[in-house]
Amino acid sequence: MFVAGCTQNGQGTAPPGIGGDKERLNIVTTTTMITDLVKEIGGDAVHVDGLMGAGIDPHLYKASAGDVNRMRQADVIIYNGLHLEGKMADIFEEFQGTQVKTVAITEAIDKSILLPTEDEGKLYDPHIWFDIELWKEAALYVRDALSSVDSKNESTYQANTEKYLEKLDDLQGYIKTELAKIPQEKRVLITAHDAFGYFGRAYDFEVLGLQGLSTTTEAGIADMQELADIIAERKIPAIYIESSVPPRSIEALQKAVQARGFDVAIGGELFSDAMGDAGTEEGTYLGMVRHNVDTIVGGLLSE
Known part of the structure; x- marks a missing residue:
């Protein structure tokens, strides 16, 4: 895990808050959509460090040694799952069972409503953010994950989620x-x-x-x-x-x-x-x- 190959990095070096801000929950995220989601739910109670920036393809992204270090210093790692970050799967597995909590947002979705790939029954389409109703499920899942780690800010996460769900409902109306x-x-x-x-x-x-x-x-x-x-x-x-x-x-x-x-x-x-x-x-x-x-x-x- 600690000899991960160096490649393009979406956000550069980690900001000073990672690993050192004890007043806020330190969270590392993968894709830009997840980074935005966690900021909406976490608000001022969290510090969010996104690994991938604009234009970065998560299917091809390889974590650098610096990325792995940032994840080691986090309280929580939040990623998509379903092999979207396919070249990082081994890293996420290594962190399971450690003091760093790992959260795959696609676990929020019942497999019966996920779209299967051609390899039906084994793999599923990871691009859930293009259905607002599924993204709302992901928001609730993130809320619960943050609350489980940082119960003192549970009311903050709940209030922020309620506001965000209202925004998503408005967006749903616009789309239709x-x-x-x-x-x-x-x-x-x-x-x-x-x-x-x-x-x-x-x-x-x-x-x-x-x-x-x-x-x-x-x-x-x-x-x-x-x-x-x-x-x-x-x-x-x-x-x-x-x-x-x-x-x-x-x-x-x-x-x-x-x-x-x-x-x-x-x-x-x-x-x-x-x-x-x-x-x-x-x-x-x-x-x-x-x-x-x-x-x-x-x-x-x-x-």
């Missing part, structure tokens, strides 16, 4: 209102990898990804050709790049469709496995989801 503008025949979402399955199920979209659930798999020529045929035949107006996935595969798909005589547009950039830059609207979960919805609506309603 905006997506209702898209007629059924245009409700097809095509992206670089298959990250939007829960979005499709929740909001009645057909979702097609060029790559599989994980970006560790490469799209083959046959996959590209098959998807290009579908787009050209059905005249799907837009396809989308993702902020955490290089755009070359979607650009190649666009050219393949154009070679079939149909001019499909790149409808914009969606945030899938990472949020936008810190300090921007898209750098929050609520803002990221609104951006995605606006971008999807704009692209699929374009002439």
Whole structure:
């Protein structure tokens, strides 16, 4: 565990608070969505150190030795699970049974409502944040996890969660209102990898990804050709790049469709496995989801 390979790090070195702030619960998180969630629930009672920043692909992320040290000094590690952070699985296992509490937010979701992968019954789609109702379950799970470690601030975590759930309910209303503008025949979402399955199920979209659930798999020529045929035949107006996935595969798909005589547009950039830059609207979960919805609506309603 302590000889983890060095690679890109989303946030740089750990801030002084990690391991030294005894007034607040010290929490290390993985993805940007989880970092934002824990800040919303924890508020001023916690210090949150996110390992991954904007544009970082959690499927490919490898923890550095510095990351492991930051986790060793934490009170709690909160991650997604379901193999989203696939290259960190051994590290999380090493911390189980130590004084550092590890929390996988996908454990909040009953397996009966998780989307299975092609290896049905063994692996599940980890991208639960694209269904607001599932994200609410994750929020409640984080609330309970923090309360179990830091009972003196339980009322704070409860109050913050109630406020956050209200924000999520408002966001849910916005999503449904905006997506209702898209007629059924245009409700097809095509992206670089298959990250939007829960979005499709929740909001009645057909979702097609060029790559599989994980970006560790490469799209083959046959996959590209098959998807290009579908787009050209059905005249799907837009396809989308993702902020955490290089755009070359979607650009190649666009050219393949154009070679079939149909001019499909790149409808914009969606945030899938990472949020936008810190300090921007898209750098929050609520803002990221609104951006995605606006971008999807704009692209699929374009002439």
